Amino acid sequence: MTVAIILVATLMLFIPVWILIALELIPRRRRARLKRVGIRASGRCVSISWIDNAAVAAIEYATPDGRKFTHHTNPSYVSPFTKGGAAVIVYDPRNPRNARVADWLDGEPGSRFATWVLVALEGIFLIPQAWWIYILLSGGFDL
Incomplete structure (x- = not known):
C-alpha cells in the first residue's frame, strides 16, 4: 500500500513538471533552432x-x-x-x-506570462504535495 501511495504522490509531483516542459521548453528549443538555421x-x-x-x-x-x-x-x-x-x-x-x-523568435506575446503562471501553480501545488509525501514516509498516517 505504501509503495502505491508513494508512486501516486511522485506522479502528482512530476505531472506539472512535464506539462511545463511540453508547453515551454519544447517550443523554446524549436525557436532556438530557427534562430540558428x-x-x-x-x-x-x-x-x-x-x-x-x-x-x-x-x-x-x-x-x-x-x-x-x-x-x-x-x-x-x-x-x-x-x-x-x-x-x-x-x-x-x-x-x-x-x-x-x-x-x-524570443517568444510570442503572452508566452512568458503563461509560463510564469504555470511555475506559480507548480509552486502552489508542490509544497502541499511534498508535505503529504513527507508525512506518508515518516509514518504519520496509518492507512
Missing part, C-alpha cells in the same frame, strides 16, 4: 480570424523554390498584423512548415 522570407497577412476575442493571423510565405506555405500565429488579444500587411517569417529549411514570425 532559419531562413527569412517575406510574407503577407492573408487573413485574420477572431477566436474567443483573440486574433489569429494567417501569413503566407514562399520558399526560394516557389513552394507556398501559410503560418498561423498563436491567438493574441491584439493583432500586430493587418490583412494585406507585410510580415517577416523565419522557417526551418528542413521543414518549411515549421515557421515563426521573425519578431517573435
